[in-house]
Amino acid sequence: MAFNRKFRSTLIFIYDLLAVLVAWIGAYLLRFNFDVSAVLSHNPITWMLFVLLVTQYFACRMVKLYRGMWVFASILDLLRVFKAILISFFVLLALAAFVRNDDIIPRSIVVLYPVLLLFLMGGARFTWRIYKEYLKYGRGVGKGKPVVVIGAGTAGAMLIRELDRTQEWNVVAILDDDRTKWGLEILGCRVVGAVCELPHVLSDYNAQHVIMAMPTAPADVLQSIAKMASEAKASVFTVPGLAELMSGRVAVNIMRPVKIEDLLGREPVRINSEHVEQMLSEKTVLVTGAGGSIGSELCRQISRFNPKRIVLVETSEFALYMIEQWFRDHHPEIHIEPLTGDVKDAVRMNDIFATWQPQIVFHAAAFKHVPLMEVGNAWQAVRNNSGGTLTVAEAAVKHGAQRFVLISTDKAVNPTNVMGATKRLAEMLCELMQKQYGDKTIFNMVRFGNVLGSTGSVIPKFKEQIARGGPITVTHPEINRYFMSIPEAAQLVLxxxxxxxxxxxxxxxxxxxVKIVDLARNMIRLSGFTEDQIRIEYTGLRPGEKLYEELLADAEETRDTPHPKLRIARSRDVDDNLLTEFKEWISTEVVSDNDVRTCLKKWIPEYTAMNISQ
Structure with missing residues (x-):
């Protein structure tokens, strides 16, 4: 390989010297109208050629011209060629100014020579690149699937350049709302009009695929495009954000179908990585519920901050196996301890804490499904969500953990269901733990709403219903929820x-x-169907379910934090007797659903228990 590389460099070097010869003689031939005898009789032609050859040799080495590969010739390579020729030009100019009268160099030669040399050296490199790209890509041009690209900006241009090199796609038209771009071309592809013309363009060009190259477009624009494409029975793809695009060339294999997250219009989360790293670096971090949607993403995000060890605690063997395998495949350098354990099991929790001595604890384990916890499982929700939290919290204090973070929910605000009430109770227990043991362990709680794609969320359910051909079931036409992506939630928790x-x-x-029915409609469109093909049915509110979720209780006040996406809620004071009373209650073997609601109401006045007869 080294020999081949050296051989190629030598050939290129020889070509450049020959280019000097051809450009020098060519300049004289042009000057003297191709009169060879007049050219040969001109004194400086020979000795000046020798000077220019030597000059060009050192100039090319000086500008590092031979580092570039002709097959990837670019503006940078052309600039290097120009710099090398500029050096030769100044040398020639100096000689023309100081030679004797009988060796005068015609002024036209001083201009013609660098122009011809630039044409020969730069042209050869770009001709070779065009030839190689034609051999590799050009023979399949026009044979791929016709596709319409939306966006004629930087992202669109980079995308079209990559698509032009593949036989899988054939860009037939570009759409952009900027009128100044209409009629212009990018690599031979014409900007034919505005985005609103998408249905007609798809029909005119017989295209069934749309690629959105607008990383910064607002959600309503993306929704409009997705709707037009679905009505035209076309599939919609998108490209990564502009920051990712600018980090390297767009590759076809990173295009992906538009996801429901793209249509929510949420800005990317930016966290203060320095503060998070100070908290996690070289620390042993324990995560309960480590195989769940939030818990597993927390583990992935934690791995970015150089932890000493991550202790993965999970009751589900399969979920634990999956997160363990993710670390083995993606971050084998991270020291993990995959451990099975139930947060309600005080013996197991104390054993884990005693063995691994975690400094930071993220408690994500919980029962989260509202209707399931409402009827027949209310006592288990209390034991797991509230009792399990207290068990892990006490183990954290006992074994010297520095920080305990409870993952809570918006359903803990003015709860109308057992699940939300048990999470609010867990918050209250942590507040009391902070009062009693705050000098040893810092307790904090983080509330957020639904996360897209999490276990039990509507997204996987809707996908399954669409795959079956419908219908999609929505409980009520006015029901709405807050949503964020799992990575976004995990980063904000940290x-x-x-x-x-x-x-x-x-x-x-x-x-x-977001209205759930709008979410359903968008998912139908993204799947390439219409509402005539996939119907939406309303089934009525389920036990414990309310139309609108809240993030703050009426009696709470909030204050800003340094992070724009985080606020701190000040809850009402918690009765100090709650801890003792709860421990006595949780030791009861079996409690009926109605008794659970009665006790929860006693401790959580804002809890509105459902009427079991409904």
Whole structure:
């Protein structure tokens, strides 16, 4: 390989010297109208050629011209060629000014020579690149699937350049709302009009695929495009954000179908990585519920901050296996301890804490499904969500953990269901733990709403219903929820944990609430169907379910934090007797659903228990 590389460099070097010869003689031939005898009789032609050859040799080495590969010739390579020729030009100019009268160099030669040399050296490199790209890509041009690209900006141009090199796609038209771009071309592809013309363009060009190259477009624009494409029975793809695009060339294999997250219009989360790293670096971090949606993403995000060890605690063997395998495949350098364990099992929790001595604890384990916990499982929700939290919290204090973070929910605000009430009770227990043991362990709580794609969320359910051909079931036409992506939620949990001073209830900025029926309609469109093909049916509110979720209780006040997407809620004071009373209650073997609701109502006045007869 080294020999081949040296051989190629030598050939290129020889070509450049020959280019000097051809350009020098060519300049004289042009000057003297191709009169060879007049050219040969001109004194400086020979000795000046020798000077220019030597000059060009050193100039090319000086500008590092031979580092570039002709097959990837670019503006940078052309600039290097120009610099090398500029050096030769100044040498020639100096010689022309100081030679004797009988060796005068015609002024036209001083101009013609560098122009011809630039044409020969630069042209050869770009001709070779065009030839090689034609051999590799050009023979399949026009044979791929016709596709319409939306967006004629930087992202669109980079995307079209990559698509032009593949036989899988054939860009037939570009759409952009910027009128100044209409009629212009990018690599031979014409900007034919505005985005609103998409249905007609798809029909005119017989295209069934749309690629959105607009990383910064607002959600309503993306929704409009997805709707037009679905009505035209075309599939919709998108490209990564502009920051990712600018980090390297767009590759076809990173295009992906538009996801429901793209249509929510949430801005990317930016966290203070320095603070989070100070909290996690070289620390042993324990995560309960480590195989769940939030828990597993927390583990992935934690791995970015150089932890000493991550202790993965999970009751589900399969979920634990999956997160363990993810670490083995993606971060084998991270020291993990995959451990099975139930947060209600005080013996097991104390054993884990005693063995691994975690400094930071994220408690994500919980029963989250509202209707399931409402009827027949209310006592188990209490034991797991509230009792399990207290068990892990006490183990954390006993074994010297520095920080305990409870993952809570928006359903804990003015709860109308057992699940939400048990999470609010868990918050209250942590507040009391902070009062009693805050000098040893800092306790903080983080509330947020639904996360897209989490276990039990509507997204997987809707996908399954669409795959079966429908119908999609929605409980009520007016029901809405707050949504954020799982990575976004996990990052904000870490940010909140690094900021908490003890006893704080952090509330995440969930943006605007989204109607579930709108979510269903968007998913139908993204799947390439219409509402005539996939019907939406309303089934009525389920036990414990309310139309609108809240993030703050009426009696709570909030204050800003340094992070724009985090606020701190100040809850009402918690009765100090709650801890003792709860421990006595949780030791009861079996409690009926109605008794659970009665006790929860006693401790949580804002809890509105459902009427079991409904």
């Amino acid at each position: 940010q909140a944990a690094s900021m908490g001073q003890g006893g704080d209830v952090f509330v995440l900025d969930m943006g605007e609430p």
